Amino acid sequence: MNQSSEFQALCNLICAHTVARCIHMIAELGVADVLDDEPASAAALADAAGMNADALDRMLRLLAANGVFVREGDGYMHTPMSVLLRSDHSRSLRPFARMIGMPAIWRGVTDLEHAARTGMPALNQAQMISYLADHPAESSLFNQAMTSKSADAVAAVVETYDFGAFDRIADIGGGRGHLLQAILERTAATGILFDLPQVIDDAAGIDPRQIQLVGGDFFRDPLPVADAYILMDILHGWADDRAADILSGIHRSIPPHGRVFVIETLVSGSPGPHFGKTLDIMMLAVTGGRERTGAEYGKLLESTGFYLERVTPTESQYSIVEAAVA
Structure with a gap:
């Protein structure tokens, strides 16, 4: 790996959380569910999922670059990874992607400095369990x-x-x-x-x-x-x-x-x-x-x-x- 490729590889890793957050949002808003077997434009998908068309197109472009969805003409199609974000897939990972993106979970990652300095999360496991007990919808999603x-x-x-x-x-x-x-x-x-x-x-x-x-x-x-x-x-x-x-x-x-x-x-x-x-x-x-x-x-x-x-x-x-x- 030459110096330039090492530089780019590190840049990609530094920003890798952006790809993850796009997956969380796509899962949360059900984009994979509204995409069938035929290519669909970002505008059509955004209309069905209640999203901004330009924002969705840019998110799908990034995900397609990482093997999640694929660009086909003016639209997008499923890949073996993106179908796993469908709710009706037998091995669906949509609930898992939504759960990782939940504020209570994702906040722990954004507060990683606290764990790095203390060895403990900002919100510990007992507090997380208490939080889920008080938020039944998120608790159900966690179990799913x-x-x-x-x-x-x-x-x-x-x-x-x-x-x-x-x-x-x-x-x-x-x-x-x-x-x-x-x-x-x-x-x-x-x-x-x-x-x-x-x-x-x-x-x-x-x-x-x-x-x-x-x-x-x-x-x-x-x-x-x-x-x-x-x-x-x-x-x-x-x-x-x-x-x-x-x-x-x-x-x-x-x-x-x-x-x-x-x-x-x-x-x-x-x-x-x-x-x-x-x-x-x-x-x-x-x-x-x-x-x-x-x-x-x-x-x-x-x-x-x-x-x-x-x-x-x-x-x-x-x-x-x-x-x-x-």
């Missing part, structure tokens, strides 16, 4: 985003690991229970979905004959007894001391033969780009949590009465960290 973000991961997890040895499986902080339901479809087990009361209210459509819905706070309330405990995208939201509190709560309830499955995006040891490294900074800025390596999860588990049995990669960005009672 967690479901959409992990769509590929859920399929990858159930394809990778056989949970058939367990009779009762508890999904701790499981949101709408998408992973638990996928596991139970393949086993004869019964399930328990444990999450905050307002989250459980949002999951009220789940069949109670298969899954018991339990509202509570995993820092204060006893956790249900089960043979297996699933924690997907939970521990990364918390600093080590609070993550240890969650695991200790499980340790107080788990039978001696039980297993814990921590399903997270592990930080890669390779020097190149990796989603785990990006997500780690999001956690630093927004929740005060962190992404961890497999070895770091091993130390965290050992400090709370478990031992690491194995780390199993999946076909998604997630890995399955399996632990047993020490």
Whole structure:
């Protein structure tokens, strides 16, 4: 890479947040939903989405330069990435893009200086949970985003690991229970979905004959007894001391033969780009949590009465960290 290309590459990285914000806005305003199989002009799309035509054209031009949409004549068409912003796509990332662009989330990134100086976000995880409890529409969007973000991961997890040895499986902080339901479809087990009361209210459509819905706070309330405990995208939201509190709560309830499955995006040891490294900074800025390596999860588990049995990669960005009672 010559000096000029290094200069341009760094300029692009310095302004990369602009591309992200365009994706957030396109997702929030539903532009991908109003674009069908035929090319459509920015004016037509703007009229359908309630946007300014010139502003949308410029945003789409930038996104097309990055593979999200493509310019076709005087209009725009979908690409394999842009269709993932449609609400009706089976692997839709629209809720995830909208959630990352929510003021409460994005503000953490813009306030990154606070985290850089103190090691803590301007708004910590407990405050974020309280905020979502007071803003039910954003709380519902957050739960939708967690479901959409992990769509590929859920399929990858159930394809990778056989949970058939367990009779009762508890999904701790499981949101709408998408992973638990996928596991139970393949086993004869019964399930328990444990999450905050307002989250459980949002999951009220789940069949109670298969899954018991339990509202509570995993820092204060006893956790249900089960043979297996699933924690997907939970521990990364918390600093080590609070993550240890969650695991200790499980340790107080788990039978001696039980297993814990921590399903997270592990930080890669390779020097190149990796989603785990990006997500780690999001956690630093927004929740005060962190992404961890497999070895770091091993130390965290050992400090709370478990031992690491194995780390199993999946076909998604997630890995399955399996632990047993020490």
